[in-house]
Amino acid sequence: MKPFSQFFIFLVIVLATSYIDAFTRNDFPEDFLFGAATSAYQWEGAADEDGRTPSVWDTFSHSYDTGNGDVACDGYHQYKEDVKLMADMGLEAFRFSISWTRLIPNGRGPINPKGLLFYKNLIKELRSHGIEPHVTLYHYDLPQSLEDEYGGWINRKIIEDFTAFADVCFREFGDDVKLWTTINEATIFAIASYGEGLTPPGHCSPNKFINCSTGNSSTEPYLAAHNMLLAHASASKLYRLKYKSKQRGSIGLSIFAFGLSPYTNSKDDEIATQRAKDFLFGWMLKPLVFGDYPSEMKRTLGSRLPVFSEEESEQVKGSSDFVGIIHYTTFYVTNRASASNFPIMNQGFFKDMGVYMISTGNSSLFEWEATPWGLEGVLEHLKQSYNNPPIYILENGKPMKHDSMLQDTPRVEYIQGYIGAVLNAIKNGSDTRGYFVWSMIDVYELLSGYTTSFGMYYVNFSDPGRKRSPKLSASWYSGFLNGTIDVSSQDTIQLQRKFSGSSSF
Numbered sequence: 001m002k003p004f005s006q007f008f009i010f011l012v013i014v015l016a017t018s019y020i021d022a023f024t025r026n027d028f029p030e031d032f033l034f035g036a037a038t039s040a041y042q043w044e045g046a047a048d049e050d051g052r053t054p055s056v057w058d059t060f061s062h063s064y065d066t067g068n069g070d071v072a073c074d075g076y077h078q079y080k081e082d083v084k085l086m087a088d089m090g091l092e093a094f095r096f097s098i099s100w101t102r103l104i105p106n107g108r109g110p111i112n113p114k115g116l117l118f119y120k121n122l123i124k125e126l127r128s129h130g131i132e133p134h135v136t137l138y139h140y141d142l143p144q145s146l147e148d149e150y151g152g153w154i155n156r157k158i159i160e161d162f163t164a165f166a167d168v169c170f171r172e173f174g175d176d177v178k179l180w181t182t183i184n185e186a187t188i189f190a191i192a193s194y195g196e197g198l199t200p201p202g203h204c205s206p207n208k209f210i211n212c213s214t215g216n217s218s219t220e221p222y223l224a225a226h227n228m229l230l231a232h233a234s235a236s237k238l239y240r241l242k243y244k245s246k247q248r249g250s251i252g253l254s255i256f257a258f259g260l261s262p263y264t265n266s267k268d269d270e271i272a273t274q275r276a277k278d279f280l281f282g283w284m285l286k287p288l289v290f291g292d293y294p295s296e297m298k299r300t301l302g303s304r305l306p307v308f309s310e311e312e313s314e315q316v317k318g319s320s321d322f323v324g325i326i327h328y329t330t331f332y333v334t335n336r337a338s339a340s341n342f343p344i345m346n347q348g349f350f351k352d353m354g355v356y357m358i359s360t361g362n363s364s365l366f367e368w369e370a371t372p373w374g375l376e377g378v379l380e381h382l383k384q385s386y387n388n389p390p391i392y393i394l395e396n397g398k399p400m401k402h403d404s405m406l407q408d409t410p411r412v413e414y415i416q417g418y419i420g421a422v423l424n425a426i427k428n429g430s431d432t433r434g435y436f437v438w439s440m441i442d443v444y445e446l447l448s449g450y451t452t453s454f455g456m457y458y459v460n461f462s463d464p465g466r467k468r469s470p471k472l473s474a475s476w477y478s479g480f481l482n483g484t485i486d487v488s489s490q491d492t493i494q495l496q497r498k499f500s501g502s503s504s505f
């Protein structure tokens with residue numbers, strides 16, 4: 001690297017760190033969990049090995065030219081090496097998901113012994129290295145057979161099938177898994193998969209941006225979300241009745257949470273921001289905490305918003321022991337009707353929400369501005385409006401071009417800024433209990449395939465062996481976790497200077 005760019009990065013770190021209050025791992029509660037995450041389709045590969053069958057994500061990725069998860073990081077074969085990397089790094093927890101079609105290839109019915117063995121081995125490996133597993137049951141990968149049979153999440157039949165899948169997972173893995181997330185980022189999953197056609201199974205109404213083979217953007221997101229809440233509640237009820245007293249774990253739902261802040265200090269923008277919060281957070285959190293949808297949504301959507309029966313409302317209310325938060329960036333909100341500077345967000349849910357969202361950063365979907373104050377705002381809002389629920393930040397991280405340098409200084413700055421925000425929130429009374437970097441290693445990305453990545457380990461996807469190399473962020477996180485890095489001191493700068501890009505810890 002040229003001396004000038006080295007000096008520039010050095011200067012950026014000096015400036016960035018001088019704005020952060022000093023903190024270390026020890027400033028967080030001892031039982032707070034610091035981890036990193038991946039998901040099955042994005043990490044495992046081995047897509048048609050040992051009895052696994054296609055999920056809607058296989059089908060979706062094979063219909064676009066952004067690559068696919070057939071091999072991904074080859075985690076299915078290299079899990080032991082990856083757990084070793086995690087342990088060397090000092091990771092306290094690892095969040096991963098279970099591929100439904102690896103475990104139950106037909107979506108319901110017989111268990112695949114090889115799939116079962118893989119997850120048992122992975123969990124055992126994690127435990128033997130003192131790493132806490134955090135398991136997500138559903139991460140965009142519905143069995144294709146269930147999509148074909150009845151349309152997946154838009155049909156109530158999913159509730160029974162999802163609960164039966166969860167039952168197998170609790171029974172088989174529950175002695176060693178204490179943290180369960182039922183559905184990954186359920187809010188944006190419903191929007192992007194059933195309204196925008198952006199993520200699997202890719203449903204949307206006909207529009208000029210994306211060609212979906214099926215869908216109705218004005219009804220399906222609400223229907224899918226309703227069934228997700230019911231499926232989550234049903235799995236949670238089962239866990240509490242059948243497993244909790246013995247296994248002593250917790251079960252939660254995760255939502256995607258943008259930071260939201262009024263564009264101006266006008267009353268109008270304040271009201272618009274509250275409306276955005278009702279739509280983006282309240283849609284799932286109001287039912288989970290209070291048993292029904294926000295009245296603002298009921299008013300706007302009328303008969304397009306499904307209704308909970310009294311019994312369902314009782315079952316959904318209180319069904320989450322914690323709230324999982326997926327957070328990346330912040331938007332300013334203003335009271336201009338139904339649009340955004342992302343054209344893709346101008347139909348379905350975002351149109352219904354009826355506010356204008358302005359990115360705090362570059363207007364590309366992949367250039368997310370680090371706005372730690374936005375996360376602090378989310379945590380404060382949840383504390384005040386939803387009875388201060390226990391929270392896990394299940395994803396936070398920075399996308400960069402996949403082949404950019406191993407010296408990922410912007411990612412280090414991003415992560416340390418957000419960890420600082422979590423600490424501030426805790427000091428202000430938020431019951432946040434864990435923080436997971438997305439992602440542990442470069443994976444097959446949901447929106448961008450192999451072109452951008454978030455990993456703390458670089459993966460060479462052209463190498464048949466999928467060689468891993470630590471980035472600066474891996475060294476930084478490791479130093480932070482083992483207490484050799486104090487965030488606001490000169491330590492980060494020292495680390496950056498010493499980083500050769502090839503070292504282990």
Ligand code: NOJ
Pocket residue numbers: 039042184185326395438444445446447
């Ligand atoms: C959202 C999803 O949970 C994950 O699959 C995705 O790769 C990351 N966040 C980044 O977009």
